[in-house]
Amino acid sequence: MIFTVFCTSAHPVDLLAQAPWQAELLEYSWGHVRQPGELVRLVACRPGDTLPSDRLARVVRTTSWSSHPFTGDAYPPYDVAASLLEWLFTERIEGSVLLLAQGSIFRAPVTHEAVRGTAQAMAWDGLPRGDGPFGLGPAFKFLDLCCVDRTLTLPAVTLPLLIHSSDLRRIAPRWLEMMSIIRPETNVGTQGPREDADAIAYAIAAAEAGIVHTVTDFTVGTGAKTGTAPILDYRRPIASARGKTVWDAGTWGGGDVVAAKHAAPGIGREFLTTLAEFAARRKEGADLAFLRPCRHPRVREAKILGQLFLDVPGRSDTVTVDASGAAIWECCDGTRSLAEIHRDVEARFAKPPGSLRDEIAAVIERLSNVGALRLDRV
Amino acid sequence: MTAQARTVELSVRLVGGDLHRITLPEDARELLDLYAAMAALPAADRLLQLPLGGGKAACTVRASQVVSVVSEPPVVLELQKPVTRATGTAFRLRRPQYAIVDDFLGPGEYRELLALALAAEDEFKTGQVSTDNGSTYKPEYRQNQVVMHFGGTVHSRLLQNRLLIWFPLLARTFGIPMFPLREVESQLTAASNGQFYKVHCDDGPDIPRVLSCVYYLFREPRGFAGGNLRLYDCIEEEGGSRRPAETFTTIEPLPNRMVVFPSLEFHEAMPARCPSGEFADCRFAITSWLQRATVANPDATFGWGHFRCGVVAPQFLDAGLARSSAP
Numbered sequence: 144m145i146f147t148v149f150c151t152s153a154h155p156v157d158l159l160a161q162a163p164w165q166a167e168l169l170e171y172s173w174g175h176v177r178q179p180g181e182l183v184r185l186v187a188c189r190p191g192d193t194l195p196s197d198r199l200a201r202v203v204r205t206t207s208w209s210s211h212p213f214t215g216d217a218y219p220p221y222d223v224a225a226s227l228l229e230w231l232f233t234e235r236i237e238g239s240v241l242l243l244a245q246g247s248i249f250r251a252p253v254t255h256e257a258v259r260g261t262a263q264a265m266a267w268d269g270l271p272r273g274d275g276p277f278g279l280g281p282a283f284k285f286l287d288l289c290c291v292d293r294t295l296t297l298p299a300v301t302l303p304l305l306i307h308s309s310d311l312r313r314i315a316p317r318w319l320e321m322m323s324i325i326r327p328e329t330n331v332g333t334q335g336p337r338e339d340a341d342a343i344a345y346a347i348a349a350a351e352a353g354i355v356h357t358v359t360d361f362t363v364g365t366g367a368k369t370g371t372a373p374i375l376d377y378r379r380p381i382a383s384a385r386g387k388t389v390w391d392a393g394t395w396g397g398g399d400v401v402a403a404k405h406a407a408p409g410i411g412r413e414f415l416t417t418l419a420e421f422a423a424r425r426k427e428g429a430d431l432a433f434l435r436p437c438r439h440p441r442v443r444e445a446k447i448l449g450q451l452f453l454d455v456p457g458r459s460d461t462v463t464v465d466a467s468g469a470a471i472w473e474c475c476d477g478t479r480s481l482a483e484i485h486r487d488v489e490a491r492f493a494k495p496p497g498s499l500r501d502e503i504a505a506v507i508e509r510l511s512n513v514g515a516l517r518l519d520r521v
Numbered sequence: 522m523t524a525q526a527r528t529v530e531l532s533v534r535l536v537g538g539d540l541h542r543i544t545l546p547e548d549a550r551e552l553l554d555l556y557a558a559m560a561a562l563p564a565a566d567r568l569l570q571l572p573l574g575g576g577k578a579a580c581t582v583r584a585s586q587v588v589s590v591v592s593e594p595p596v597v598l599e600l601q602k603p604v605t606r607a608t609g610t611a612f613r614l615r616r617p618q619y620a621i622v623d624d625f626l627g628p629g630e631y632r633e634l635l636a637l638a639l640a641a642e643d644e645f646k647t648g649q650v651s652t653d654n655g656s657t658y659k660p661e662y663r664q665n666q667v668v669m670h671f672g673g674t675v676h677s678r679l680l681q682n683r684l685l686i687w688f689p690l691l692a693r694t695f696g697i698p699m700f701p702l703r704e705v706e707s708q709l710t711a712a713s714n715g716q717f718y719k720v721h722c723d724d725g726p727d728i729p730r731v732l733s734c735v736y737y738l739f740r741e742p743r744g745f746a747g748g749n750l751r752l753y754d755c756i757e758e759e760g761g762s763r764r765p766a767e768t769f770t771t772i773e774p775l776p777n778r779m780v781v782f783p784s785l786e787f788h789e790a791m792p793a794r795c796p797s798g799e800f801a802d803c804r805f806a807i808t809s810w811l812q813r814a815t816v817a818n819p820d821a822t823f824g825w826g827h828f829r830c831g832v833v834a835p836q837f838l839d840a841g842l843a844r845s846s847a848p
Binding site: 189215 | 627632678679685690694825827838
């Protein structure tokens with residue numbers, strides 16, 4: 144079981160706050176490549192914040208740690224570690240966690256599970272080096288006080304990260320704690336606290352927990368010519384063959400998509416193609432991910448020995464639905480998105496998240512085709 | 522990791538041969554009623570109502586009609602002390618709240634704390650209990666060895682700082698609104714052969730402890746048996762009085778395990794059996810208590826000195842902020 148997780152903030156001014164299209168695009172790509180498992184969106188909330196309603200992702204409310212409750216430091220990465228800790232602790236998650244960075248979409252499914260005690264992540268070349276604790280440099284002398292073994296070798300890695308939930312649960316509190324120490328301790332002079340405190344803190348927490356990290360090429364950027372990585376990072380602007388920016392995630396508002404041919408050949412062009420497909424399906428409302436199935440009010444139903452019979456106006460035959468189809472039918476009340484129907488039906492039949500995705504989609508499409516269901520836009 | 526009611530599968534056979542299969546949460550009132558009625562010998566002819574099919578139907582029988590009940594997992598009653606209900610007194614049986622966090626510290630940190638405990642034999646004193654006249658030795662009530670003011674040491678900060686990271690989540694788990702901290706009090710204890718601490722709770726009118734946090738550490742292979750932590754169900758009577766019930770939850774001490782519970786919970790450290798009698802074979806524990814400040818103090822620092830926990834952060838002020846998934 145692979146939980147694909149992305150962390151966001153409900154607070155619009157946070158760096159973790161995403162434009163709605165970003166979450167939708169990730170969901171679209173997750174469904175499009177048939178990534179196994181469940182898609183989970185952790186949303187760090189403050190009092191009064193409202194949760195977004197996603198199509199395919201299960202949205203989990205967590206408590207915001209930015210600003211830090213004990214130091215007052217406003218630093219969005221606190222929310223990532225704190226949200227993960229809260230989710231893993233309260234839901235007792237068991238399985239592989241694929242933690243995505245912001246601005247990511249799937250190109251291909253990640254199907255291999257994480258092995259306990261090991262993790263895979265992208266390389267990070269920004270880890271400071273020097274003669275201080277953990278080989279970090281003298282500016283990190285303060286770690287002598289609060290770290291027992293400063294001779295450990297730190298993994299120089301960054302997101303995406305594939306790790307077992309039990310290992311991430313062990314790392315998350317220390318990750319959060321180390322960030323909470325590194326930020327104020329490096330806030331000297333005019334530079335301000337380190338912006339990469341989260342990556343350094345993660346490296347220390349992972350090393351102390353004894354989790355062995357393997358560098359894996361999970362991600363390819365939009366500037367690359369080619370690549371086989373399963374995840375695409377679209378945070379950098381996409382340029383034309385002449386070097387002119389043709390598309391920028393920071394300025395795109397979710398409207399018209401620039402034609403892929405305007406981008407230089409490569410991954411950027413591939414991304415614009417995916418984006419155009421997504422935008423078109425979003426506009427048409429043709430994808431189940433954007434719909435709420437609703438039972439047609441004039442359909443009459445009867446249940447006999449576990450089977451459901453539907454009398455659909457205008458049809459001469461009676462539509463027969465089996466027990467699992469009946470459970471799906473009951474959920475189609477117009478209030479639930481497809482993601483919510485997945486969750487409800489899988490919980491009812493005690494099935495792992497994501498395991499009934501195809502079956503549910505098939506039942507809904509069939510019932511829609513026979514006129515028993517209406518598909519309302521979310 | 523948090524305490525959740527398990528389900529109990531029951532097969533209830535009635536006079537005449539009717540057999541009903543029932544699933545109930547272990548803290549269901551019907552379960553208590555059923556066993557209370559059966560345990561009250563001779564059988565009180567009370568009317569029992571048991572939910573069938575997850576509450577879609579009900580089976581109503583007289584208690585005397587019940588021939589047998591098979592339960593899985595087993596529900597065991599101490600028949601010498603049958604469950605009784607004082608006439609005219611309303612009460613509520615409440616299961617204890619607790620959370621277990623295994624692998625609380627990193628392996629290196631754990632080894633460091635264990636080495637410290639093993640090297641500190643000379644600093645341990647005989648454990649005492651608090652009374653109205655101060656602390657006193659009551660061997661029938663508490664037998665263990667303790668370093669009382671462990672909270673002032675550098676090593677305790679290792680634990681304290683991590684505990685503070687967990688603090689908001691633990692408070693929320695127990696439904697306790699975040700509170701300004703006054704102090705993180707801490708003791709290092711050692712339980713040797715036959716040593717114990719009878720049923721007690723950690724809070725009191727003059728003791729503002731809110732959360733009790735027990736962290737276990739010991740040499741492996743372990744040189745002791747027993748030493749479990751028992752958290753008792755609580756009988757809360759009309760009028761506010763509380764007392765421990767006969768029923769309890771047992772938590773095994775495991776190395777690097779943190780057990781946290783509200784300080785008002787009745788608990789007991791069961792006797793440890795330590796055949797070698799060696800100090801190094803003791804079951805060690807570091808017990809910390811998060812104390813509530815009556816007056817917020819924004820200048821008070823905790824842990825390694827970075828955390829100002831003497832005030833409650835704004836995001837924790839909204840007690841009604843419910844954790845939930847999107848509708």
